[in-house]
Amino acid sequence: MKKIAVFTSGGDSPGMNACIRSVVRTGIFHGLEVYGIYHGYEGMIEGDIKRMYSHSVSNIVQRGGTILKSARSTEFRTPEGRKKAYDNLKALGIEGLVAIGGDGTFTGAKVFYEEYGIPTVGCPGTIDNDIYGTDYTIGFDTAVNTALEAIDKIRDTAAAHDRIFFVEVMGRDAGFIAVESGIGGGAEFVMVPETETKIDQVVKSLKNLRKTKSSSIIVVAEGHSLGSAEEIMKLVKEQIKDPSKEFKVTTLGHIQRGGKPTARDRVLASRCGMAAVEGLLQGKTNCMAGVMKMEVVYTPFADCIGKPKPLIADHIKLIDILSI
Template sequence: MKKIAVFTSGGDSPGMNACIRAVVRTGIYHGLDVYSIMYGYDGMIRGEIKKMQAHSVSNILQRGGTILKSARSENFLTKEGRKKAYDQLVNHGIEGLVAIGGDGTFTGAKVFFEEYGIPTVGCPGTIDNDIFGTDFTIGFDTAVNTALEAIDKIRDTAAAHDRIFFIEVMGRDSGYIGIECGIGGGAELVMVPETKTKIHDVVRSLKGLRKSKTSSIIIVAEGDEEGGASEVMEKVKAQFKNEDKEFKVTTLGHIQRGGSPTAKDRILGSRTGMAAVEGLLKGESNCMAGVIHDRVVYTSFEDCISKEKPLKEDYLRLQEILSI
């Protein structure tokens, strides 16, 4: 193998640039020609491919987002689109790929490998931390710390006015951000997709807490079955009609995706980027490089996509105990 390419796909996450940097410099260290593909699978189809040098990735380690840009590709979902992407790679002599992204990225890489056999190793880039085969994903730690900074500030004004705040964090299918923000931010209640928290349970908890607390923070993951923070707040508020209590909603939104990555995300991105390149050179393919118990492991794309990554039971218990 002499030529490889790296791309980012799906939602951006802090630490992707650290991963790109590691891929480029590890490849060059091992004597490879390393290419970048702009705009993910869409850029692959269009041939937006250029050769990288070590200096091409200077001064990006601390930057959020991705210098290679990202896009979701409808064309790559078609056989015709994938054929165009393959032809572009062949034209550039590219023999291996490093795909940085989440489930959607790995699903595309798996299908592409099955059709054309180009060796591909993935790196887990998503703030949701919902990928099987790694303890943490690139960007998760930064997202949690960004959300916690906002939650701490909201706590100040909640306490000053005896208010109940419903704070929505990202997590359409995963409650990892929600539960860690709940524990780290001292929330009175956390609502995540993995657990069933009914509105009457929220009301009962809030009424019980009033005996000891005048303000409360409730963390709501965007994918909770009762709805987002605004919907949950309206349902709860309806149960407090005759009581003098003020309810507020804050949706943190895409602020959680941006910003300079934490040291943890910079190191994770660097480790998995290096592992992806060295995995390709050792014959690894159709898999993701992750870190479990502080050791690099390779997990098939099939397992990454199909196997669930449940919330830690002790985290759920810890949140319940500390919220009294």
């Protein structure tokens, strides 16, 4: 293998640039030519591909977002689009790919490999932490810390005014950000998609807490079955019916996807980037390089996409214990 290319796809996450940097410099260390594909699969189709050098990735390890940009590509979902992408890679002599992204990215990579056989190793880049085959994903730790900082500030105003705040965090269909930011922020209640929560439970908890606490924080994961934090707040308010209590909602949104990556995310991204390149050189393909129990592991894309990643049971227990 002489030439490889790296690209980012799907939602951006803090640490992607650190991963790109690691891929480029690991490739150069092993004597490879490394190319960057801009705007993900769309750039692969359009031929937006450029040679990268060591200086191409200088001064980016601390930056959020992705210097290679990201985009959704409907054309890549078609056989014609994938054929264009393959022809562009073949014209440049690219023999291997490093795909940084989440399950959508890996789904595309899996189909592409099955059709054209270009070896691909992925790196788990998503704040949601919902990818099977790695303990943590690139960007998750930064997103949790961003949410935690916001919750700490909301706690101050909640306590000052004796208010009940519903704080909505991202995570798509997974509650990892909600759970960790909830534990770290001392939330009185955390609502996640993985567990069934009834409004009666929230109301009962808040009524019990009123005996010892004048304010409360309820963290809501965006994918909860009962709806958004705003919708859940309205349902709770209808049952409590206390004019002396103020209910407020804060939706953190995309601030969780930006910002400087934490040290933990930078190190994880760098390890995954190096492992992806070295995996390609070892003949690995159609898999993701992740870190489990501090060790690099390679997991088939089919498992990354198809197997659910459960929340840590002790974390759920902790929330119940620490909120009393």
